[in-house]
Amino acid sequence: MKTKDRILETARELFNARRFGNVTTAELAAECGIAEGNLWYHYKNKRALLEAIAGQFLLDVEERLALLPSDPERILHQYADMLFALMSEIRRYRFLYRDQADYGEHTDNLLKRLPGIYRDTQSQFQTFFHGMIKGNHLALDQAHIPALATNSVLILRYHLEFLRESGQDSDIGSGAVRAAVEQHLTLFQQSLSASARETLHNALESALETA
Amino acid sequence: MKTKDRILETARELFNARRFGNVTTAELAAECGIAEGNLWYHYKNKRALLEAIAGQFLLDVEERLALLPSDPERILHQYADMLFALMSEIRRYRFLYRDQADYGEHTDNLLKRLPGIYRDTQSQFQTFFHGMIKGNHLALDQAHIPALATNSVLILRYHLEFLRESGQDSDIGSGAVRAAVEQHLTLFQQSLSASARETLHNALESALETA
DNA sequence: GTCTATAGCCCGATAGAC
DNA sequence: GTCTATCGGGCTATAGAC
Numbered sequence: 354m355k356t357k358d359r360i361l362e363t364a365r366e367l368f369n370a371r372r373f374g375n376v377t378t379a380e381l382a383a384e385c386g387i388a389e390g391n392l393w394y395h396y397k398n399k400r401a402l403l404e405a406i407a408g409q410f411l412l413d414v415e416e417r418l419a420l421l422p423s424d425p426e427r428i429l430h431q432y433a434d435m436l437f438a439l440m441s442e443i444r445r446y447r448f449l450y451r452d453q454a455d456y457g458e459h460t461d462n463l464l465k466r467l468p469g470i471y472r473d474t475q476s477q478f479q480t481f482f483h484g485m486i487k488g489n490h491l492a493l494d495q496a497h498i499p500a501l502a503t504n505s506v507l508i509l510r511y512h513l514e515f516l517r518e519s520g521q522d523s524d525i526g527s528g529a530v531r532a533a534v535e536q537h538l539t540l541f542q543q544s545l546s547a548s549a550r551e552t553l554h555n556a557l558e559s560a561l562e563t564a
Numbered sequence: 565m566k567t568k569d570r571i572l573e574t575a576r577e578l579f580n581a582r583r584f585g586n587v588t589t590a591e592l593a594a595e596c597g598i599a600e601g602n603l604w605y606h607y608k609n610k611r612a613l614l615e616a617i618a619g620q621f622l623l624d625v626e627e628r629l630a631l632l633p634s635d636p637e638r639i640l641h642q643y644a645d646m647l648f649a650l651m652s653e654i655r656r657y658r659f660l661y662r663d664q665a666d667y668g669e670h671t672d673n674l675l676k677r678l679p680g681i682y683r684d685t686q687s688q689f690q691t692f693f694h695g696m697i698k699g700n701h702l703a704l705d706q707a708h709i710p711a712l713a714t715n716s717v718l719i720l721r722y723h724l725e726f727l728r729e730s731g732q733d734s735d736i737g738s739g740a741v742r743a744a745v746e747q748h749l750t751l752f753q754q755s756l757s758a759s760a761r762e763t764l765h766n767a768l769e770s771a772l773e774t775a
Numbered sequence: 776g777t778c779t780a781t782a783g784c785c786c787g788a789t790a791g792a793c
Numbered sequence: 794g795t796c797t798a799t800c801g802g803g804c805t806a807t808a809g810a811c
Contacts, residue, residue, distance in 0.1 A: 377803080377804060377805085378804075378805060378806085379803090379804080379805095389805090389806090390806085390807085390808090392806095393805090393806060393807075397806095398805075398806070399805070399806090
């Protein structure tokens, strides 16, 4: 991999692990195996590095938001795929969701888009829940869908932080993603038909195993 | 108020508003209207200041955890009072819940106690939900209580952050607390009896108005 | 494209006068 | 108990050799 790309990947991983504001450019350079001055050849300053990562993030988000229930026969599988894409995104760009306070107050693409991303994600969940009701998988008053969508996004977004703050293992590979997905399922599991529950469970299992 | 106490209160407010790591001791001194050097007469260093606030926090937490359903006749009112105390605590010590990554890796009282606080808070919610079932306010399979307690704590804890990240108003007096409480109610409102729903609603309203 | 050296800034904390 | 003055350290970023 080119040095420029290696810097980007390493930076994203370090920021995720230890916060944007806590990672010094000296540490980043050391982790990349290059001199610190070399960073500034590839990226004008630390913020330019942030904005490069944010650019990738925004592309990935649009791709994930496009995951909608296109085939009524497979809506539960498509839901599992969407969930998995969302959790991958939340983990891959965790520091962007988490460390906004570190960036300072200047407006930029990321800060302008994030509110819309949350709004669009909740709409995405509502679309899936509507589809599940229409397909007789979910027995729920339509009036409850907005609250359910909000609760789902909130739990999937913050469950990792909740585990970390609770002193439980929130590392990759520790089953933290599975725990978040299962926790969000408790929100509407009672309203799922028996067959839907099993289909969804299996679809989630296979999505998680492929990971 | 004594200078020492004024520093503590001002620090807590500034940390809540702008993160522990982003508030410089120069800013804190200016906000208190004293010289920066005077800070170090009252507190040995910035961490000692943090630990003084954490000490107050731990006292308040124990007091809030002691709020349990003692009177079956008034369990819904007592639940409203507990919710209100929890939300007050989350807002008053917001930065302690939020900025743990800023404190560095050294263990101290706070980092040791926080996991237990989350665990005890979930137990507290379970106790209330059991009491509501016993009192015929809540119709729910007991097996669902742990998940409901976890979901409740998660939503009450993170709803403020969710509003902020979503670009919505999360300031004091903007109804953010009411929004969090209402969002958490959507988790089990369908399982409440009609009279319980009304009693709880009124109890929450009066608790919020007293604030 | 990568290195070394270092400038310049901000921060937490100290020393010592009043 | 409060102030002024300043130090030492860590950080981002620049300059310039190779």
